[in-house]
Amino acid sequence: MIIWGAMAIPVLTAIVLLVWFKHKTVAWEFIIPFAVSIICIALFKFTTEKVQTADSEFWGGWATQAEYFERWDERVSCMHTKYCKRSVSRRRPDGSTHSDTERYACGTEHMYDVDIHPPRWVLHDSNGEHQSVSSAQFERLATMWGNRLFVELGRRYHSIDGDKFVATWDKDEATFVPVTTEHTYENRVQASTSIFNFQEVDLKTWNLYEYPGIGSYDQPSILGAHTDQTQEADLLLRIWNAKFGNGKQVKMFVLLFGPQTTLETGLAQENYWKGGNKNEFTLALGTDHAGKVTWAHIISWTEAGRLKIDVREHALHQEKLDLVELSQYMVDQVGKNFVRKPFADFSYLTVEPPGWAVALSYFLTLLANVGLSWWIIHNRHQEWTSDSEDLY
Numbered sequence: 001m002i003i004w005g006a007m008a009i010p011v012l013t014a015i016v017l018l019v020w021f022k023h024k025t026v027a028w029e030f031i032i033p034f035a036v037s038i039i040c041i042a043l044f045k046f047t048t049e050k051v052q053t054a055d056s057e058f059w060g061g062w063a064t065q066a067e068y069f070e071r072w073d074e075r076v077s078c079m080h081t082k083y084c085k086r087s088v089s090r091r092r093p094d095g096s097t098h099s100d101t102e103r104y105a106c107g108t109e110h111m112y113d114v115d116i117h118p119p120r121w122v123l124h125d126s127n128g129e130h131q132s133v134s135s136a137q138f139e140r141l142a143t144m145w146g147n148r149l150f151v152e153l154g155r156r157y158h159s160i161d162g163d164k165f166v167a168t169w170d171k172d173e174a175t176f177v178p179v180t181t182e183h184t185y186e187n188r189v190q191a192s193t194s195i196f197n198f199q200e201v202d203l204k205t206w207n208l209y210e211y212p213g214i215g216s217y218d219q220p221s222i223l224g225a226h227t228d229q230t231q232e233a234d235l236l237l238r239i240w241n242a243k244f245g246n247g248k249q250v251k252m253f254v255l256l257f258g259p260q261t262t263l264e265t266g267l268a269q270e271n272y273w274k275g276g277n278k279n280e281f282t283l284a285l286g287t288d289h290a291g292k293v294t295w296a297h298i299i300s301w302t303e304a305g306r307l308k309i310d311v312r313e314h315a316l317h318q319e320k321l322d323l324v325e326l327s328q329y330m331v332d333q334v335g336k337n338f339v340r341k342p343f344a345d346f347s348y349l350t351v352e353p354p355g356w357a358v359a360l361s362y363f364l365t366l367l368a369n370v371g372l373s374w375w376i377i378h379n380r381h382q383e384w385t386s387d388s389e390d391l392y
Helices: 002-020 025-053 135-145 228-244 263-272 305-316 323-337 355-379 382-388
Strands: 056-067 073-074 082-092 097-108 111-119 120-125 129-132 149-151 164-168 178-186 251-257 280-287 293-300
Touching: 002 293, 002 355, 025 056, 025 135, 056 135, 056 228, 111 149, 120 135, 120 178, 135 164, 164 293, 228 251, 228 323, 251 263, 251 323, 263 280, 263 293, 280 305, 280 323, 280 382, 293 305
Parallel strands: 251 280
Antiparallel strands: 056 120, 056 164, 056 178, 073 111, 082 097, 120 129, 149 164, 280 293
């Protein structure tokens, strides 16, 4: 890999030291530039690769419990140092002495400090994840679920005894709340150009979609036209994204594109998302002015090829786009046939650092070798042959 070409720098450093500064360099000092350079390059490559391959995916689940922790306080050790003054005798350069005053630490300002812990609200989901929510969101869930249990925490408090209240989902489908959380994972595909070389596409030119953000505690599953049918289909997909989340490990999206778009738009979206995340099954489709599907494209790493064909063909054969029916069909097929692609299968892919990273690693390695050379030349160690010659 080109980044390791920076090892030529310590080689040149060793040659310079050997030819022009041999009398000021001992044998073991020749090793230092090589060792430091290897460490610097390896560290830089590791860090750069981690950044390049870091990606985020979305996990679906459902709310199982919400907690409200009340405000409370506690006594802690005082962290404010108290300073006192005292007289000391100091010696002048001429040998005479004089009195002076100095400050010194003589304890703490108080016997103790009081730490105040503000109230907080936490939502737990079916995947064992938790996230902060607002007071209003907690109240909404507690009201919807119809329960609020007081829990005595038995804290060792100072003056404010904060406890907590817990609201738990009542297992009623009518009060089912989908939850989405974001997680990082290693995606070598997005950074590799050896096999998968996704084209760079412009978001605005193609009118493509970014991944939707997580709102209160969930995100849209259908991106595009906002109609009553879209909202109904979106709720259907969000519910099943939640139910499929842990077992099937899948996240479904539908991307809607209007007239004047073609299959190339779907391919551009796939390039922009670099194939999507490992757990996704995304249907991108375009419609004409009459609402008929003109093209459809599946973006997914799943190796269930029949699933991709069936969902795409079902969308293309609708006389007029029926999002609710199409979403239900996709849910049924994904539930039966989706298999997540293990991204560990791509561990063989090599990741080359970008040009700026290579240039920076060369520069830092050069800087380190210049600094080490200066130290080697100016320290007190002398080449052993010089010492030996002085003995005779």
